[in-house]
Amino acid sequence: xPLVELKGVSKRFGKVVASSNIDLRIEDGEYVTILGPSGCGxxxxxxxxxxxxxxxxxxxxxxxxxxxxVPIEERDIGYVFQNIALFPHLNVLENVSYGPIAKxxxxxxxxxxxxxxxxLVNLLDRMKMFPSALSGGEQQKVALARALASGxxxxxxxxxxxxxxARVRMDLRYExxxxxxxxxxxxxxxxxxxxxxxxxxxxxVLMRRGRIVESNTPEMMYRAPKELFTANFIGETNLLDxxxxxSGDERTLVELRDGSVMGAQxxxxxxxxxxxxxxxxxxxxxxxxxxxxVVRSMSFMGTYIRITAEAESEDILGFDVRVPRGRDxxxxxxxxxxxxxxxxxxxPRPPGGIAEAVKLE
Amino acid sequence: MPSVTLRGIVxxxxxxxxxxxxxxxxxxxxxxxxxxxxxxxKTTALRVIAGLxxxxxxxxxxxxxxxxxxxxxxxxxxxxxxxxxxxxxxTVADNVLFGPDIRKVSEGDKEQMLVSLLDLVRLTxxxxxxxxxxxxxxxxxxxxxxxxATSxxxxxxxxxxxxxxARLRIDLRRxxxxxxxxxxxxxxxxxxxxxxxxxxxxxxxxxxxxxxxQVGTPEEVFxxxxxxxxxxxxxxxxxxxxxxxxxxxxxxxVEDHLxxxxxxxxxxxxxxxxxxxxxxxxxxxxxxxxAASLHGRIERMLFEGRVVHxxxxxxxxxxxxxxxxxxxxxxxxxxxxxGIGWNRNKAKIFPYPEGGLQxxxxxD
Numbered sequence: 126x127p128l129v130e131l132k133g134v135s136k137r138f139g140k141v142v143a144s145s146n147i148d149l150r151i152e153d154g155e156y157v158t159i160l161g162p163s164g165c166g167x168x169x170x171x172x173x174x175x176x177x178x179x180x181x182x183x184x185x186x187x188x189x190x191x192x193x194x195v196p197i198e199e200r201d202i203g204y205v206f207q208n209i210a211l212f213p214h215l216n217v218l219e220n221v222s223y224g225p226i227a228k229x230x231x232x233x234x235x236x237x238x239x240x241x242x243x244x245l246v247n248l249l250d251r252m253k254m255f256p257s258a259l260s261g262g263e264q265q266k267v268a269l270a271r272a273l274a275s276g277x278x279x280x281x282x283x284x285x286x287x288x289x290x291a292r293v294r295m296d297l298r299y300e301x302x303x304x305x306x307x308x309x310x311x312x313x314x315x316x317x318x319x320x321x322x323x324x325x326x327x328x329x330v331l332m333r334r335g336r337i338v339e340s341n342t343p344e345m346m347y348r349a350p351k352e353l354f355t356a357n358f359i360g361e362t363n364l365l366d367x368x369x370x371x372s373g374d375e376r377t378l379v380e381l382r383d384g385s386v387m388g389a390q391x392x393x394x395x396x397x398x399x400x401x402x403x404x405x406x407x408x409x410x411x412x413x414x415x416x417x418x419v420v421r422s423m424s425f426m427g428t429y430i431r432i433t434a435e436a437e438s439e440d441i442l443g444f445d446v447r448v449p450r451g452r453d454x455x456x457x458x459x460x461x462x463x464x465x466x467x468x469x470x471x472x473p474r475p476p477g478g479i480a481e482a483v484k485l486e
Numbered sequence: 487m488p489s490v491t492l493r494g495i496v497x498x499x500x501x502x503x504x505x506x507x508x509x510x511x512x513x514x515x516x517x518x519x520x521x522x523x524x525x526x527x528k529t530t531a532l533r534v535i536a537g538l539x540x541x542x543x544x545x546x547x548x549x550x551x552x553x554x555x556x557x558x559x560x561x562x563x564x565x566x567x568x569x570x571x572x573x574x575x576x577t578v579a580d581n582v583l584f585g586p587d588i589r590k591v592s593e594g595d596k597e598q599m600l601v602s603l604l605d606l607v608r609l610t611x612x613x614x615x616x617x618x619x620x621x622x623x624x625x626x627x628x629x630x631x632x633x634x635a636t637s638x639x640x641x642x643x644x645x646x647x648x649x650x651x652a653r654l655r656i657d658l659r660r661x662x663x664x665x666x667x668x669x670x671x672x673x674x675x676x677x678x679x680x681x682x683x684x685x686x687x688x689x690x691x692x693x694x695x696x697x698x699x700q701v702g703t704p705e706e707v708f709x710x711x712x713x714x715x716x717x718x719x720x721x722x723x724x725x726x727x728x729x730x731x732x733x734x735x736x737x738x739x740v741e742d743h744l745x746x747x748x749x750x751x752x753x754x755x756x757x758x759x760x761x762x763x764x765x766x767x768x769x770x771x772x773x774x775x776x777a778a779s780l781h782g783r784i785e786r787m788l789f790e791g792r793v794v795h796x797x798x799x800x801x802x803x804x805x806x807x808x809x810x811x812x813x814x815x816x817x818x819x820x821x822x823x824x825g826i827g828w829n830r831n832k833a834k835i836f837p838y839p840e841g842g843l844q845x846x847x848x849x850d
């Protein structure tokens with residue numbers, strides 16, 4: 126039995142549909158991120174699980190029990206918000222003790238539990254300090270410890286890292302996963318950051334315009350996205366317009382706008398089908414023949430150089446080369462680009478066009 | 487377009503020194519990123535250039551002319567704040583044409599200016615919309631058009647992409663850079679995001695605790711960091727603490743308390759001195775155990791898309807991280823005993839930091 130289950134959940138605010146017929150099952154101990162662009166309905170979704178919002182239609186079940194009318198404090202849920210919400214007049218220890226005290230836990234528990242969780246987030250030495258004296262990252266760790274100290278089995282994290290610096294965010298996301306896995310908690314983590322989602326989760330649920338686009342492990346979402354939107358949103362990709370010229374069990378051959386024919390993974394296509402090829406920048410290589418293109422820009426990215434080229438097929442392609450090799454390239458250079466067939470995925474060309482299908486806002 | 491020079495800028499607020507002697511020159515038409523953690527003094531530097539903050543000491547020069555006491559509106563530098571501050575009751579078109587300089591422009595010229603600016607930021611179809619009807623990215627572009635409408639010579643951007651979604655941010659980096667280049671602006675762009683700075687900047691000024699700790703091209707800052715802090719803040723590094731031994735023209739080694747020796751490029755740090763070796767995570771390789779002088783056990787592997795992040799627990803040193811290509815996935819497992827190595831020319835030796843390594847690396 127899943128620990129959290131949504132059955133046909135919809136939520137409308139006036140004319141706006143924030144969630145549309147959502148079905149979702151989350152297993153006990155699973156770390157799930159709800160990922161999507163701003164306004165996709167991800168926060169609405171976890172607020173309904175928390176009981177802060179009531180669904181317009183459908184059911185939210187926790188531990189098999191229908192949560193209709195059950196208030197947040199009876200749902201076995203800890204909640205960490207995007208904007209760090211600590212009590213400013215209480216010190217770190219008092220903030221973390223709030224849950225056990227409010228819950229009327231025994232004296233012993235009120236004393237030991239907060240310290241235990243402060244230890245877990247490595248902040249025992251900050252116990253007597255007030256929130257204003259802490260850095261943003263430390264404050265968010267206190268908020269996490271406070272949510273954990275309430276003893277809830279389900280943790281809801283609403284963009285817990287987005288107010289922090291990029292570097293602090295990187296360090297803290299590893300901590301989040303480590304701590305929640307150590308405690309065996311079930312986590313629903315809302316984020317707009319695909320990198321964050323990939324590194325912390327067991328499973329990603331990608332949302333767009335109130336609906337679930339696709340749900341799978343981070344690796345499958347990256348390697349074998351079922352939808353074009355997913356391919357573009359999770360990691361970067363090159364999208365090329367073309368028409369199928371041959372389709373078999375081994376491969377699909379696609380003719381691009383300049384007449385060049387490129388290979389891709391097999392799929393259920395017929396010759397003449399209008400399609401889109403998706404190939405990631407790290408899979409595109411400079412070859413002796415292949416798609417001809419002109420180098421338009423180059424960016425040093427540390428361990429690699431990202432080159433952007435304009436192909437004769439009118440497609441713009443990004444590809445990565447190792448730094449020492451990158452010095453062989455100059456803006457304006459003519460290159461030939463290719464890729465292995467396994468690294469290129471094919472999708473039916475969306476009726477509304479590629480741009481509309483992958484639009485982020 | 488002018489160059490901008492800061493000389494010995496000091497700014498103190500009661501108990502905080504926000505600027506502790508900034509020295510910086512931004513060249514004509516250059517795109518310079520000020521990169522550093524929160525509280526490094528990035529925004530203070532920007533406000534001093536704009537004239538919105540008066541420094542306690544030091545001078546600000548535009549094209550060699552002292553503008554330190556010149557009012558902000560006479561500097562022809564415009565600052566775009568993190569929050570955009572669009573007027574909520576005005577349409578996109580009215581917001582863009584609001585600038586004080588534009589109010590004196592003839593109707594015909596205004597019209598022409600509006601058309602070209604909206605085209606530039608791709609908001610032509612949204613001219614009559616109100617800010618609340620726009621997405622975050624559109625609001626950002628609208629604010630940018632309004633800033634450019636005043637025909638500034640210097641564009642100052644304070645975390646211009648911060649409020650946007652992560653994925654959208656990646657797309658807008660390129661757009662913003664090419665826009666600035668097309669218009670030939672001198673740009674100072676504040677960010678805490680190292681990828682953003684690497685991707686966008688002609689040069690990066692790395693800041694920390696009110697000081698500029700290094701200025702250089704993205705490659706210089708990444709490959710030739712001036713301190714362990716820079717080595718770690720721009721591109722994440724692994725560190726190995728010990729004593730310098732066998733120092734020569736071909737390279738040097740660092741030996742730790744367990745007698746393990748690891749190699750680095752030549753160094754000025756004298757033999758026998760306590761030192762720390764820094765090697766970029768992206769340049770750290772996982773090897774067969776026998777092939778390396780440093781060993782450990784894989785404690786976790788995190789899928790990151792194009793690469794897999796591998797953390798190795800090295801006895802007596804702690805965590806060493808590496809990024810292996812996705813195609814290597816499956817070659818290693820958590821719990822595997824592995825070796826760690828690198829190309830000696832990628833590793834740099836620094837004198838051991840006075841306040842300790844942990845303190846040196848603090849990011850918040």
